Each structure stands twice: as structure tokens, then as C-alpha cells.
Amino acid sequence: MNSSPPLITPATKRVMNLSHILRQAARRHGAGTGFVWGERTWTWVELDQRVDAMAAALAAKGIRKGDRVLVQSKNCNQMFESMFACFRLGAVWVPTNFRQTPDEVAYLAQASGASAMICHGDFPEHAETIRETAPSVRFVISIGHSAFGENYDDLVELHREHSVSEAAVEYDDPCWFFFTSGTTGRPKAAVLTHGQMAFVITNHLSDLMPGTTNADASLVVAPLSHGAGVHQLVQVARAAKTVLLSSERFDVDEAWSLVERWRITSMFTVPTIVKLLTEHPSVDEHDHSSLRYVIYAGAPMYREDQKHALKKLGKVLVQYFGLGEVTGNITVLPPWLHDPEDGPGVKVGTCGYERTGMQVSIQDDQGREVPAGVTGEICVCGPAVFAGYYNNPEANAKAFRDGWFRTGDLGHVDEEGFLFITGRASDMYISGGSNIYPREIEEKILTHPAIAEVAVLGVPDRTWGEAGVAVCALRPDQTLDESELLAWLDGRIARYKVPKRVFFWKALPKSAYGKITKKTIREELETQGCLQPADPAESSAQRR
Template sequence: MSAAVHPKGGVAPCSRRAMNLAHWVRQAARRFPGAVGLAWGDRDWTWAEIDARVNAMAAGLAERGVAKGDRVLVQSKNCNQMFESLFACLRLGAVWVPTNFRQTPGEVAYLAQASGASAMICHADFPDHVAAVREAVPDLRFVLAIGPAAFGEDYDAVVAAHAGAVPPMADVEYDDPCWFFFTSGTTGRPKAAVLTHGHMAFVVTNHLCDLMPGTTQADASLVVAPLSHGAGIHQLTQVARGAKTVLLTSDRFDADEAWGLVARHQVTNLFTVPTIVKMLTEHPSVDRHDHSSLRHVIYAGAPMYREDQKHALRKLGKVLVQYFGLGEVTGNITVLPPALHDPEDGGNTKIGTCGFERTGMQVSIQDEHGREVGPDETGEICVCGPAVFAGYYDNPEANAKAFRDGWFRTGDLGHLDAEGFLYITGRASDMYISGGSNVYPREIEEKVLKHPALAEVAILGVPDRTWGEVGVAVCVLRPGETVNERELLTWLEPQVSRYKLPKRVFFWDELPKSAYGKITKKSVRAELEARGQVPLDQPVPAAG
């Protein structure tokens, strides 16, 4: 009788049990029961109180039939209940499905259908969203309301009814889903990226290693973005170390309030996007409040324009941390730490890079056939490693497009230099071809923003009968500044090749942005069309 053969290195196949991520709340409550874990307005919750409320909500959900693998849709502004709902779902082994609260009822109804949600937690401000979800998902079991509402049971009443309950922590394996992270849907409808207990444990460890090393229970983190996406992952990281999370009092961003909270709570880190860093550091209140406690101001979503970066560094010191990553890679592709952010050009400063590979992650720049290209050659940014998501939920076609030979294809274009620093040229969809030459808008945008009169710019390609495509620049002026189209193009002309020079420049009061503060080229294009500013057959007006 021959011995059994185990193909994987002689190791018998077995389940890969993982820590349930909700255990982090229990750990914090055991170690720091009286320490504040969450602050919102004039309310504080200790870790012991958070743990008790999460237990009670988990018991309430279980009583209503929520079990391991069920999806719970959450439509809410940032609040303590939304913060708790993640861990209540995790404790049961259920899947947290947060929406961006600024989405329309129809959009949220689609997310409910796409995720297979069986229950919903909704802020009282969104009755129309509940109605749309119920119509789209007739077998929705129940809705809990955050705040007084006619559409469901009161969330806090459910917590009160189950006070003292300690439901068992669900057993989970590495690949068990914990969070459906919906993509922004810049092309087509949003897709649910499946994040799992095992892979999220790596993501959080990686964040602590690469983004905010040294974080402990003595730290505090300010939330300036919806908890439904990147900010939620950032806060999960704080929970893992027992650090305090601080919420803005309103869903409307207020720079003065943000700086006031930094001073009051001695905030040491925050996560945001370049647009918000720009707003924070250009607001007069940055000089009125003490922000010396800040060690890590982490920005992602897009590289920061160099001029904005320099300004922020002069205001805050060397505390900026950039990372590049998509929802599908949960932010874990590259990092540019504070030591590599410098307010002065020259020397060892690497202008335009988004950093080097995150710990445990690998980047490959590939051509259209999947072949890796050499240093300084542009191609698609592809990535592999433990932070890559498990795939899109119930979407084999999207999964087939997203992966090639095990590499996740980001859809971003860029190159690595000889030292392994990554430079993003732009989205593959942003690139346009003018007269047979590839044009990457990001490169021109960087140069345009050096003009002292400009605050923001978006450049995109539009059809042209002669050249195939040409560039259009949409600019926002700084308060009190003036420059016209001809003057700006004349100023820019010596700095870029002629085929890269935008054919037209338009000035708007503001640029359309996503709910996360990012300029959205898709919305800029739609607005250009709505204003009748394309096609571009008219000549550029003369100066004066």
C-alpha cells in the first residue's frame, strides 16, 4: 500500500482558518477598556462601550436572521452607528456592503441587487433610498434606521434591547468575504470587489508597516472622507492598534473644524485625497490651529500635483505620505514616505513619483501582450501580492478582464525607473492620440499648474477632424487672479511639444468632483458637452 501523495510540497490540504477581523475591537476593549476609541462632536465612546454596542447589534442582527455569508447593505453618513455596523457584521461572519451615501436611490438599489443584500441599515435622512431598495429587492428581510424614521426599526433601540449580549464570534477562513468594496464606476456600473478576512489582515498590517509606522493606542486619527471606502480601511487600521478615531460633526467638509479637531484631539494621522490636502493647507485656519501633533498626512486616489505638494510641505512640514492603490488592491501598491517628500526641487528629490513597492507587493509594467517592459518604458501597471482582492462578486466577465497570468491589471499607465520608483502617466482611458502620437494629460497638467493664477486643471482629449484627437484644458483660477486663454497657451508653449499643447482652454468656477474629492474626467467631459464647448472648430481668441 503506497503512501498518500500530497501535491503541494508534501502538505495535506487543509482549511486556512483566519482571525475574524472583529476580534480587533475585542482586543482593544480588553487592553484599553476605558480609553476613548471614537469621538464625534461632543460624544465619546470608550473601547469597552464600543465592544458592548457591537455585541448588542450583532445579537440583534442574528435575531433577525443574519448569518455567516449574508450581505448587509449600509447607506449612511459617517456616524458612530456606521462605524459599529462593520464590526457587528464581521462578528457574525456576514459581509458589510457600504454605499457612498451621496449616491442616488437608483444607484443604491442597483448595489443592493448586485451584492445580493438581504438586510439594510440606513440613516434616517435617506427614506427614498430605502424605498428604491425595497422595490429592487422585494425579499429584503428588514431595515434598521439610524435615527428617527418611519421606514424601519430604530438602530439604537435594537442595541438597547440586546444590551449585555455576547454572541459568539463567527469562525472564518482566509478566503471568507468580509466587505464588498464597490468600485467608483468610472467606466460602466460599479462592481463589488470582494475583500476577505485573511487578505484584509495583511492589508491592515501593511498599512501599519508602510504608511504610519509606530502607531499605538496613544494616537488619534481624523476622518475627513466617507467610511464606506478608503477611509474605512484606514480606520480599521486604527482599531487594530486601539488608536482613537475622530469624526467631523457634519457630512460637509469644513477646513476650520478639521484643524480645530486636530488641535483638540492631538491628531497624529489622517487619510484623504490631494484635493482635500490642498483645501486644508490653503485655508487660513491652517495658521490658527496647532497641528504639530501630525506625523502622517496620508493622501491617495491620485498623485498630488508638485506645486500643491510643495505648498503643503511648507505649511505642515515633512509629514506627507503618498500611496498608490485601487480598491481592488485595497490601496497597497506603492508608498512614498515622509522622508522622500521634499519642498525643494533638486538633489535626491524624485518629482512625480508615487513611490516604491509596498511590503509584500510586486509591480510589473507590461505591454498590451502582457510582456514586461524595461525601466523608463511606459506600459500598464500590473500588480500581484496578498493585498489583491479575491475578485469581483458574481462577475466572471469582469474578472477575466481584470487578471492576466495572475497579475491584476490596474488600467493605469506608468513606468518604473531603474531604482524601482513608479511614475503614473495616467489612466489608459485618459490617454489620447493626436496626429499619431500618444499624449498623457497628467504630464501637461503638472506644467499648467505651475502658472501662479491657476488653482486646478483637467485636460482631456476630444475628437478632431485633422489630428484625430486634440487636448482641451479646463481651468479654475485662484481667487483674485486673471489670465485668458491666449496668455496661458503662450506661456505654456515653450514647455511642451506642440502636439501636446491643448487646442482650447476654458475657465470654469469649479471642476466636478467625486464624493471622495477627486476630479472626474468623465464628469468634465459631460459638462463640456452640456456647455457646447465641444466640438472645437472655433479658433482660439486673440489676447486682450
């Protein structure tokens, strides 16, 4: 049987080159301040000219459309510019987490097939390792003076009179290799495209920070290599200025001082940073009334921390759920749905509803959608979903099913479509035949006034298969021991969910993006010999 003829003749899906948003800002608001770092400022025209010059320098060195450019750098104006310089040529921006080791960055160079590297002068070992192990990298450009490559700013000055035309790009042409965090193995390069990211920018402006204009300002408190870089694209699209902290060290007092000085209206961060910002005394010493959107992602915020932040800042919190592969575009919980008090109609524990143009499906192991209230894997489709992992067909086969991207997160939706995340599929453990989701236990433990942070993990147990272990950090000047916390939990959660052991550390390890890293916690517990299966008699006694 013949299939029906196509309704339209296929055509080239040309889209705007993403670097054009910087050109637009320069044309409309050229003399306005676009970027602030320390005491230095750059206008939109200056930024656009510097991007043209660096694009010309890269082109003179043979970088062409589709080539990958590895960028190892702390936050600075050059890193910000390098994104647009790559985009302008149709090349692919490949930023690293600057805290990664030289060997880890060398792997990213090899996995991406990078042709060039832009490296901050503080990382000579990274540049040297790349030269020794990544033959595809033909040259290195140094941010700041160093012995390992031509100086970035010298090249900008050399090519200052050059103007570069934006490369013609199609919807699926890659612009950014967004490396996953690699918490369960080697990082994978999620391919982000010009067409996809144009949708993401529009969606962020619609759902996360509506009404953003050139009168706004955004404070960067996270590495531009990750979600913060996406948010700065959004700011550029509306000519809102970007303000950096003076160094990579997170200084809470400086952050609030910059909020006051530059009348910051939005910032993107993670729950642990919101907690630090709102629990520090300086939150009460600086004017932050300009804030409209404090956007947090990466993990749901614990309810007690959420309440505290709302009382300090007012209803400015915006939560979204998303992964690098979907570029933050799965759900949103806007300010008016954040409430500092529990009560009728308050959606406690949700990460919001579907983003504009996106669809969520909760599915069982066979890919069947489950009813409201039933836990399953969170799957998503829509224009914000990435093109796939670069050169990794096995990972792509696992990540997609029937066109749905499988997030690996577990959760359920209510009758109104609000999503509740239970945890990572890899976090769930089975104890005595019962599925246990650490998130629920962590939420309860955090309501104890002495607890600042907590992570719950499933560990081997001879009787129950697996049992829970909690690792906690206390608030300053607080004391609490294992028996006291376990006694406090008795009656607050079901007995079978109560952790078998509780360990207290000064602080919990976190990734460069501020998320608690359970993989590192597990490794440390194993090193300390804390994960040996317990004696069956002891385990049985605790269940009684």
C-alpha cells in the first residue's frame, strides 16, 4: 500500500544563527552596558566587536563551521565572548567544568574531537595535557599571558577591524556540546543546536523571567559552562546586562553587594546556593528589593529552605526542572505558586507544571503511561529536547523510546498535571521488597532544626537486601547524635524507611554546580568502611 504524499515539499530549515542576538543588542542598545566584571564594564557594541575579532582570529587559524572549540576557563568576559565567536562561525562551543582535572578535560577534547582550545592562563597543566594526548587540537589560545599559546586579547586587538558574517545554519546544526556531569560514568556530549536553543531562549523568557528588558540585570553565581551560560543567552536576547562575581570564589557578601549596586533583577542558581544566600547575615545588610526572579534548578528545594528563602526575599523564587539534554525546559513553578506557609491549595513538594510547548509523560518500564499519582519514569518530548549524544549510538538508544526522552528521574503527576519528583531512578533502593525513595526521607530529616544538609543512600543489607544510610551536616553551634536523630524520626516516617545508620560530616561534597554528589559520598563511606552489610540480628531488631 502506497503511503500518502507529503503535504509540503521538504525545504531547508534555515534558522537564525544564535550569535545574531548579540548583534541585535548592539544595534538597538549599543552604548548600554552589556557586561560587568569587577570594576570593568563593556557596552554591547564593544562586546559585538570583540566577538567579531575573535571569530576572525579563529577563522584565520582554520576554524570552520562544524569544528569544535574546547574552552577551559573560569567565568570572565573572554569565556562569555568565546561562546558567541564560535556560534558566529557555525563552530561548536565545548565548555568544560573548569574544576575538572587535566586528564578529565583531555577526555572531553578526545570525545568531542576538538580542533582548538581556548584556555585560561591559570590552567597550564590542562593545556599541556591536551597537547600531549589530543592530537586533533591544532592550537591553543590563552586567556591572559602564558607560555602555552597566543594571547586572546592580543588576537582580538590584531583582528579588531575585521567584521565576520554569521554562518548560515539550519535547525539541527550543533552550536554547543553540553557535557553531562558524568555522575554515573564518563561524561557524554549532549548536542545542542541553533534551532533548539532559539526555542529555549524564547521559552525561558516566556516561563521563567517574563517581562525581561534592557533595563534588567542578571547576577551570575555559577559557571557559565553550564546552566548559567544558557541564562546569559536569554539576557543577551533582551539586552539585559550580565554581572559576574569578581572571582570564582563564591562570596555571599559580595553577591548581595552587587545585587544592591547594579539593581539586579534576576539570578540563576541551585537550591544549596539559595540556602547560603538567604541564611547569611549580609542578606539583611543590602537592598535586594530590585529582585524579581531568583531562579533555581538542579534539584528540588527542600521545603524548610524554601520557606526561609521566601520569608527573606518575598515571592521571587522560580523553580524549574530540566536536564542539560532538555536544557532546563521541562517544568516551571512560578513565583505566585511559591508560598511561605503550608495550607489548603498550596502545592508542597512540586516542581511545577509543563513548560510552554513541552509535554511530560510518566511511564512504566514498558513505556506505558501511568495514571496520575502513580510513580514512574519522567519522560519528555518537545522542541527543547537535544539532538542526541555526540558519537554515542548506544547512549542514544537508551535515552530515547518511541520519541520520548527518558530523563532517568522518577516522579508522578497529580490530577492537575503538577509534577512531583521522587528521585533519580539510580537513587531508589529496595528494602525488604519495598521501593524506597530517598527524597521523602531527606525532606523529613531536614525539618529537624539542627540539620543543615542531608543525603540518604541505599546500601547492602544481609537481611533486607538494602537499607538506608543518612549522611548529615549540622547547622552552626548545633549538636545531635545518631541515636537522637533516629529517635526523633520514630513515628515521623514509616519504620521500614528509617535509615539504619546516621553519619555526621562537617559538610557534604558538592559538584561545581552546587549539587550534593551522592557518588562522592558513597565512595567516601566505602573508603571509611561504613558500607559493610550489617549483622542480620541488628538489622532485624531495628525493624521491630
